[in-house]
């Protein structure tokens with residue numbers, strides 16, 4: 070007896086068995102409406118099997134598919150299973166991400182529809198006329214659905230104003246720019262085999278994006294789709310505009326801030342269009358159901374944002390490499406500061422490495438390291454240069470690693486520091502007179518006097534973006550000041566990027582959001598304040614990350630004719646990391662790699678971490694949990710991991726360091742089982758493979 074195993078991403082972890090009706094066509098990948106308990110629910114058929122461990126008489130049959138075509142193809146299902154297997158995640162949750170919330174629950178039937186206006190019947194209402202006109206040359210139902218209601222559209226079809234049509238193929242004219250000889254060499258090398266993983270290690274402003282546009286055009290001309298991932302939503306519109314300008318094809322932009330309706334429309338458009346498309350978005354776009362993919366490009370491949378860091382932990386970059394391998398297409402990883410893992414993979418021959426050592430229009434910026442201990446925001450040297458830069462109508466970018474007003478609020482008498490009651494993180498003072506927890510988003514009114522000793526008023530230290538913006542407005546009252554951080558809405562951010570182009574002598578203040586990818590045309594100077602702040606954390610990748618961040622932010626200036634200037638203010642500018650910014654790029658990287666090898670850390674070993682969140686009263690119980698080394702895998706912990714504290718629960722971490730991926734997978738499974746057996750019912754257990762949070 071054959072059975073379907075069906076995913077219900079909203080409410081189950083496991084696949085659920087249903088009977089296959091005799092003489093029905095195969096429904097793998099289809100949405101189906103099935104009885105679940107007392108309700109009718111929408112599930113997605115993932116696989117067919119003849120083995121079912123349950124009592125067959127209790128298994129209900131699948132009635133029928135909801136739509137005219139499968140919502141997931143067999144490639145995508147196979148890919149989701151591979152991710153689930155590698156990261157030890159429930160397939161259900163991945164299916165949920167792949168088809169997104171909107172499609173999971175939409176009871177409307179999805180049809181492959183192209184529509185054409187009926188020349189013999191003209192509508193009268195304003196909306197109907199608009200739709201009718203949009204269909205004069207045939208239009209996709211889902212493109213219209215993004216703007217109008219399904220009711221209006223269906224009524225027009227029922228009343229014969231619109232009828233089914235063939236897909237209209239849009240003619241496009243590419244307008245690629247001529248590449249430099251260095252760029253051409255990279256392009257030709259990649260095109261010569263057009264398969265495998267390619268790492269483009271090109272300095273900031275070396276024209277990697279232009280190489281991508283040539284590669285995308287190549288794929289479109291082969292009638293295939295191109296998928297490009299960027300790390301931040303803030304980068305999508307700039308990249309989409311550049312690609313559209315060069316290829317003549319407007320990319321489909323997909324990210325988490327689209328409305329449910331836009332998401333349904335986009336998901337369905339991709340399913341119903343044959344014409345070669347460019348799909349651009351952030352990490353979860355990698356799970357989009359596509360056929361006929363010709364290339365995957367991961368821009369800023371080193372960026373942590375490609376790691377899906379919610380409960381569902383996976384690296385979109387690493388999985389892109391897997392997907393490309395599975396589909397026998399090339400994957401391009403591009404960065405001015407590649408991750409040590411990718412450099413290791415490239416130098417050991419697993420990836421093809423392509424260097425670009427020069428900028429197109431100019432040279433790399435001059436870097437000035439400045440020792441700065443004083444409480445003043447800017448050193449004298451930086452201040453003088455900022456004044457000069459603004460006088461010449463150029464822009465200055467000030468990089469601040471923290472959003473908010475001040476980093477800590479504390480009492481100088483008793484040393485009390487404001488901490489989050491829920492997760493114990495230090496609270497950050499904001500302009501709204503509240504203290505915010507950046508870890509769990511709790512916020513409380515800022516106390517004025519010390520709640521502990523009640524002896525004195527509290528003081529605060531450290532500069533956040535809001536305070537820097539306010540200072541800048543005071544020092545340069547006539548210059549436009551723009552602040553970029555995640556306290557602002559995406560639309561404000563987009564608007565500010567547009568405004569920047571219209572004004573001159575701008576002061577641009579921002580966090581990590583500004584460090585990567587942006588191609589500023591007038592920014593001539595970068596100032597990094599409190600540059601050593603990111604250095605002292607418990608993540609063994611801290612130095613790698615800070616080096617990348619500073620190199621990237623330095624790379625935002627002097628991208629046109631004039632060489633830029635970068636002022637790095639730090640307490641200890643003699644730290645080798647800062648010195649490395651002024652030296653050839655691979656020397657310091659090699660020393661970091663050597664250190665990783667010496668201490669047995671990735672990429673020379675394989676890490677996994679288990680996180681256990683418990684109530685404070687269970688500390689003695691977790692301390693009784695002892696784990697022994699597994700053959701080929703050593704284990705540390707459980708030890709307290711304060712950065713993981715959430716919702717009044719304390720986080721403990723167990724780190725596994727294995728010799729191979731397979732050993733790690735086996736060891737993790739075994740440790741997870743032991744943890745589950747020891748856990749109390751209210752403990753939350755999660756895990757990460759290729760974790761970034763292991764303590765060194």
Ligand SMILES: Nc1ncnc2c1ncn2[C@@H]1O[C@H](COP(=O)(O)OP(=O)(O)OP(=O)(O)O)[C@@H](O)[C@H]1O
Pocket residue numbers: 246247248249252271272273274275276277278279280404405429430585586587588624628
């Ligand atoms: N061959 C070329 N001819 C003329 N201009 C070019 C060429 N290649 C790139 N440029 C221009 O140089 C600038 C920097 O290029 P691009 O943004 O592609 O660099 P990038 O390597 O992606 O930089 P980053 O790593 O800093 O994001 C852009 O304005 C781009 O249009």
Ligand SMILES: [Zn+2]
Pocket residue numbers: 489490491492493494506507508509510511
């Ligand atoms: Zn908190």
